[in-house]
Amino acid sequence: MTTTLYRTAPGSEPPALVGRDQELAAIAYEARSVAAGEPAPPIVSIGLRGMGKTALLRRSIEDVRRLGGVVVSVEASDTEALSVTLQAGLERAQRDNASLPSRVKSSIDAVLRTLPRPSYDLPNDLGAIEFAGARQDAKRFESVLEDLNDEIRQNDKFLVFAIDEIQEAPIQDFRELVRFVHRTAGTNRPVWLLGAGLPNAREHLHEVRTYTERWRYFPIGLLTQQQTIDAIAIPALDNGVTIAPAALERLAEESAGYPFFVQKYAAAVWAAHQGDAISLADVDAVIPGVRRIIDNDFYDERFRVLTPREVTYALAMADLGPGPHTPNEIATHLGSTSAAVNSIRNQLVKKDVAFAPAGGLLEFRIPLTDRYIAQHRPILERRAGGSQLRAQSTKGVSHR
Numbered sequence: 001m002t003t004t005l006y007r008t009a010p011g012s013e014p015p016a017l018v019g020r021d022q023e024l025a026a027i028a029y030e031a032r033s034v035a036a037g038e039p040a041p042p043i044v045s046i047g048l049r050g051m052g053k054t055a056l057l058r059r060s061i062e063d064v065r066r067l068g069g070v071v072v073s074v075e076a077s078d079t080e081a082l083s084v085t086l087q088a089g090l091e092r093a094q095r096d097n098a099s100l101p102s103r104v105k106s107s108i109d110a111v112l113r114t115l116p117r118p119s120y121d122l123p124n125d126l127g128a129i130e131f132a133g134a135r136q137d138a139k140r141f142e143s144v145l146e147d148l149n150d151e152i153r154q155n156d157k158f159l160v161f162a163i164d165e166i167q168e169a170p171i172q173d174f175r176e177l178v179r180f181v182h183r184t185a186g187t188n189r190p191v192w193l194l195g196a197g198l199p200n201a202r203e204h205l206h207e208v209r210t211y212t213e214r215w216r217y218f219p220i221g222l223l224t225q226q227q228t229i230d231a232i233a234i235p236a237l238d239n240g241v242t243i244a245p246a247a248l249e250r251l252a253e254e255s256a257g258y259p260f261f262v263q264k265y266a267a268a269v270w271a272a273h274q275g276d277a278i279s280l281a282d283v284d285a286v287i288p289g290v291r292r293i294i295d296n297d298f299y300d301e302r303f304r305v306l307t308p309r310e311v312t313y314a315l316a317m318a319d320l321g322p323g324p325h326t327p328n329e330i331a332t333h334l335g336s337t338s339a340a341v342n343s344i345r346n347q348l349v350k351k352d353v354a355f356a357p358a359g360g361l362l363e364f365r366i367p368l369t370d371r372y373i374a375q376h377r378p379i380l381e382r383r384a385g386g387s388q389l390r391a392q393s394t395k396g397v398s399h400r
């Protein structure tokens with residue numbers, strides 16, 4: 001018996017990647033166009049944490065490679081210049097593609113030589129050492145990318161950049177890359193770009209260049225009940241274990257189709273199972289323990305540090321249901337005005353409970369926070385301590 005059938009690590013490819021067939025088909029379709037020399041719009045998967053964006057991106061990269069793509073895959077970071085991140089991605093592309101012709105490999109070397117090397121600060125204000133090969137200018141960078149693209153095309157392959165956590169990509173650097181990708185779209189040697197990121201990625205990309213509006217954005221959300229059941233049942237069946245329908249329904253309900261939770265619950269059930277059948281009772285025995293861990297890791301910590309007024313605000317957000325809401329709606333629900341509760345909203349963002357997926361909107365950062373609130377309502381209301389956020393006493397605060 002293996003205890004690692006399901007995959008709980010961030011970015012891990014699940015044993016059954018369900019519910020993403022349409023996205024994968026669209027990506028394969030566009031990849032074929034690019035391979036044939038027809039430009040395709042960049043595709044960016046957008047969703048909250050743990051929805052499965054990285055898993056989808058990884059599977060897409062495999063598919064694209066099979067179709068002849070040379071994929072430079074990176075995870076953007078706001079603390080690192082994209083050029084430094086790209087360096088690692090290019091080196092990986094060289095390593096991972098054992099079959100790449102040596103001329104493509106030397107073209108990658110040429111690109112690498114134009115990227116700035118990391119510089120190291122010396123102690124006691126002695127300055128910094130910059131390693132050789134600093135990039136001369138953006139033009140030179142673009143021209144070596146062009147050479148690389150030509151070399152790749154001459155070998156009947158095509159160049160693709162895959163960028164995870166795209167909302168973190170430093171705008172200035174990213175602009176150069178986007179400009180290059182867009183310029184090739186007008187040629188018969190288009191370069192393609194795939195991405196994945198949090199809901200604020202769209203706005204971030206808009207700052208990069210207005211034409212990113214015409215990119216395709218795939219919303220990556222919760223799995224349906226049937227997809228969740230498949231995600232859990234198929235890997236077990238492949239390993240000769242049957243899970244009772246009622247047990248699967250219970251797991252689907254408990255995990256609410258949130259891919260991260262789906263893997264967590266399934267992994268716990270799998271670790272505890274004996275024999276070749278899993279019953280509802282087996283599942284019911286495992287659920288409270290997992291729920292406790294999930295509540296603790298995801299929600300309790302965040303909520304524990306909130307002031308009563310912040311809890312009241314979060315309760316109002318939950319009242320309005322899942323998805324983003326405008327601060328105005330929330331304030332109105334509290335019988336207040338957006339300006340009057342602005343500082344509370346900012347604190348919730350600072351404390352990582354809420355975030356702005358797009359200008360003027362507010363959403364819980366962790367999926368299913370509204371369900372957590374519903375399940376812990378009495379405790380949270382007590383913690384809110386009846387704190388009133390009304391601007392003037394016009395309307396009552398409704399929590400129901």
Ligand SMILES: Nc1ncnc2c1ncn2[C@@H]1O[C@H](COP(=O)(O)OP(=O)(O)OP(=O)(O)O)[C@@H](O)[C@H]1O
Binds near residue numbers: 008051260
């Ligand atoms: N389609 C899917 N079906 C079943 N499980 C999935 C699916 N997609 C992802 N998972 C699982 O869900 C978990 C989260 O996936 P992943 O890390 O890809 O999410 P993410 O959206 O990239 O999260 P983050 O924003 O934190 O990077 C992982 O355990 C992964 O194996």
Ligand SMILES: [Mg+2]
Binds near residue numbers: 053
């Ligand atoms: Mg991810």
